[in-house]
Amino acid sequence: xxxxxxxxxxxxxxxxxxxxxxxxxxxxxxxxxxxxxxxxxxxxxxxxxxxxxxxxxxxxxxxxxxxxxxxxxxxxxxxxxxxxxxxxxxxxxxxxxxxxxxxxxxxxxxxxxxxxxxxxxxxxxxxxxxxxxxxxxxxxxxxxxxxxxxxxxxxxxxxxxxxxxxxxxxxxxxxxxxxxxxxxxxxxxxxxxxxxxxxxxxxxxxxxxxxxxxxxxxxxxxxxxxxxxxxxxxxxxxxxxxxxxxxxxxxxxxxxxxxxxxxxxxxxxxxxxxxxxxxxxxxxxxxxxxxxxxxxxxxxxxxxxxx
Amino acid sequence: xxxxxxxxxxxxxxxxxxxxxxxxxxxxxxxxxxxxxxxxxxxxxxxxxxxxxxxxxxxxxxxxxxxxxxxxxxxxxxxxxxxxxxxxxxxxxxxxxxxxxxxxxxxxxxxxxxxxxxxxxxxxxxxxxxxxxxxxxxxxxxxxxxxxxxxxxxxxxxxxxxxxxxxxxxxxxxxxxxxxxxxxxxxxxxxxxxxxxxxxxxxxxxxxxxxxxxxxxxxxxxxxxxxxxxxxxxxxxxxxxxxxxxxxxxxxxxxxxxxxxxxxxxxxxxxxxxxxxxxxxxxxxxxxxxxxxxxxxxxxxxxxxxxxxxxxxxxxxxxxxxxxxxxxxxxxxx
Numbered sequence: 150x151x152x153x154x155x156x157x158x159x160x161x162x163x164x165x166x167x168x169x170x171x172x173x174x175x176x177x178x179x180x181x182x183x184x185x186x187x188x189x190x191x192x193x194x195x196x197x198x199x200x201x202x203x204x205x206x207x208x209x210x211x212x213x214x215x216x217x218x219x220x221x222x223x224x225x226x227x228x229x230x231x232x233x234x235x236x237x238x239x240x241x242x243x244x245x246x247x248x249x250x251x252x253x254x255x256x257x258x259x260x261x262x263x264x265x266x267x268x269x270x271x272x273x274x275x276x277x278x279x280x281x282x283x284x285x286x287x288x289x290x291x292x293x294x295x296x297x298x299x300x301x302x303x304x305x306x307x308x309x310x311x312x313x314x315x316x317x318x319x320x321x322x323x324x325x326x327x328x329x330x331x332x333x334x335x336x337x338x339x340x341x342x343x344x345x346x347x348x349x350x351x352x353x354x355x356x357x358x359x360x361x362x363x364x365x366x367x368x369x370x371x372x373x374x375x376x377x378x379x380x381x382x383x384x385x386x387x388x389x390x391x392x393x394x395x396x397x398x399x400x401x402x403x404x405x406x407x408x409x410x411x412x413x414x415x416x417x418x419x420x421x422x423x424x425x426x427x428x429x430x431x432x433x434x435x436x437x438x439x440x441x442x443x444x445x446x447x448x449x450x451x452x453x454x455x456x
Numbered sequence: 457x458x459x460x461x462x463x464x465x466x467x468x469x470x471x472x473x474x475x476x477x478x479x480x481x482x483x484x485x486x487x488x489x490x491x492x493x494x495x496x497x498x499x500x501x502x503x504x505x506x507x508x509x510x511x512x513x514x515x516x517x518x519x520x521x522x523x524x525x526x527x528x529x530x531x532x533x534x535x536x537x538x539x540x541x542x543x544x545x546x547x548x549x550x551x552x553x554x555x556x557x558x559x560x561x562x563x564x565x566x567x568x569x570x571x572x573x574x575x576x577x578x579x580x581x582x583x584x585x586x587x588x589x590x591x592x593x594x595x596x597x598x599x600x601x602x603x604x605x606x607x608x609x610x611x612x613x614x615x616x617x618x619x620x621x622x623x624x625x626x627x628x629x630x631x632x633x634x635x636x637x638x639x640x641x642x643x644x645x646x647x648x649x650x651x652x653x654x655x656x657x658x659x660x661x662x663x664x665x666x667x668x669x670x671x672x673x674x675x676x677x678x679x680x681x682x683x684x685x686x687x688x689x690x691x692x693x694x695x696x697x698x699x700x701x702x703x704x705x706x707x708x709x710x711x712x713x714x715x716x717x718x719x720x721x722x723x724x725x726x727x728x729x730x731x732x733x734x735x736x737x738x739x740x741x742x743x744x745x746x747x748x749x750x751x752x753x754x755x756x757x758x759x760x761x762x763x764x765x766x767x768x769x770x771x772x773x774x775x776x777x778x779x780x781x782x783x784x785x786x787x788x789x790x
Binding site for chain 1: 517519548549550551552553554557558560562565566567568569570571579580583584628631
């Protein structure tokens with residue numbers, strides 16, 4: 150009981166009284182507690198951490214050089230000596246490539262979400278708070294972007310900036326920006342009317358300060374959830390772009406490009422397509438379930454009927 | 457035109473006018489409101505919902521420019537010898553929270569749930585006075601102690617949801633007092649509180665005013681609260697001052713039928729049935745001709761509905777806007 154609060158002189162004291170049987174706790178503590186009670190979300194979080202760690206330590210974990218070709222040992226089945234998951238059509242070790250490809254895919258997702266956040270959130274914060282024609286202008290621009298076919302937009306950006314994964318992900322970020330902008334704006338509109346914002350104005354705080362200190366913290370939770378959902382989507386789009394050759398460039402591997410090369414040999418070596426497919430599926434699923442978990446842990450407390 | 461001619465007044469509002477946007481265009485909802493508040497004085501602003509009391513407060517605070525649907529169309533708000541309405545946004549912001557501060561009606565929502573109370577009290581200290589984080593914290597603790605929060609040193613790390621409504625309103629007072637304002641506007645600060653807590657709050661505000669020598673505008677619809685805490689009172693009806701004077705005089709001897717009606721509507725200990733005033737205040741833009749209260753007034757005569765009624769001042773600083781003020785003898789309360 151005493152360890153529940155990080156600050157305090159120990160022992161339940163005034164202010165630590167229980168209210169309807171629920172102990173007061175700090176928001177971060179409450180978030181962690183509520184998150185951990187969700188088994189699926191916790192498991193997803195653990196899986197995702199493992200995926201990230203395996204990508205970070207790929208050079209240590211990978212048994213072989215991912216780009217080293219070995220034309221005497223092409224298209225070996227899984228379980229072959231020296232090649233745990235077999236080899237591809239150039240005799241490269243699939244397991245090593247899978248680990249290194251994870252780096253590319255994860256970095257790509259982070260890039261796309263980052264670009265989307267930067268382009269989407271800041272203008273929407275200002276537009277939502279200030280309102281008037283700013284708001285109108287931003288929302289019409291957002292509508293226009295949303296009306297544009299995402300893949301065509303990404304291909305256009307690649308056409309302008311040149312091929313390459315980072316450019317492709319900047320394109321994906323531009324696709325994501327209006328989604329972040331809409332979420333941000335709707336959250337700002339509800340926070341803007343709160344009395345504490347009015348109180349902040351009456352204290353003479355400047356507009357940027359009010360937006361930063363009093364509006365942004367209340368917009369974060371829907372943003373975190375949207376970011377995880379879109380991170381999953383970014384990996385899928387990256388796979389798609391790499392599949393059609395607009396993403397990662399040879400010999401570098403991403404899960405999408407591995408899929409793209411594997412499908413050509415589906416008759417000879419059907420398992421080749423399985424590994425990158427599984428990697429994408431597990432990672433995207435984990436990211437999405439993690440997002441759900443975060444949303445539930447941040448949202449309104451659900452009354453537990455059994456307690 | 458000034459209600460009370462006083463050179464010592466900390467705040468003087470002269471002929472304040474505020475318009476709001478209605479579907480039919482701009483309508484005046486605060487019309488030629490004047491009042492003066494001395495240092496250490498609590499000035500009550502009374503009226504029904506929609507009488508313009510909150511908009512008057514917002515206009516004095518300089519918060520009207522943030523509304524898209526309201527605008528100040530005339531008048532002066534003199535704090536010392538500075539006209540707040542004539543200041544640029546930047547200069548106004550330097551005074552908001554420092555020279556003039558406000559306490560809002562809803563204690564449950566006027567604190568930001570994302571920050572500890574020390575953060576929020578310290579915010580204006582750091583912003584306006586340039587204090588360090590540590591100084592602001594120490595000052596926050598002092599202020600919390602002053603407004604009667606027990607164990608302030610520890611409680612200052614708590615979040616707003618860990619306080620009860622009455623406690624939060626005390627915290628709001630601490631936020632307002634943080635930079636020693638010369639003017640405090642309290643917009644129905646006790647309306648949302650329990651009656652017992654309400655009495656404590658009123659006592660606290662009274663003692664803080666005496667200690668800090670602030671001028672206070674206290675907005676309420678409850679004449680009982682006015683009688684308890686205020687030195688002077690101004691009664692608003694449909695955006696106009698209809699009666700103003702020392703609280704004792706207004707309550708014991710009201711001279712406007714609306715004030716009498718409000719006084720009779722305060723529940724009393726006797727067995728008489730509760731009184732009410734028939735009808736509701738006129739909508740902005742649809743004001744009756746002549747006296748705005750005449751459709752609801754039991755003393756209304758023909759002369760009440762023909763011409764606009766001027767606000768008449770007597771020698772004692774008492775102001776009445778009633779055509780029959782000299783003929784009527786109205787009942788007050790003790």
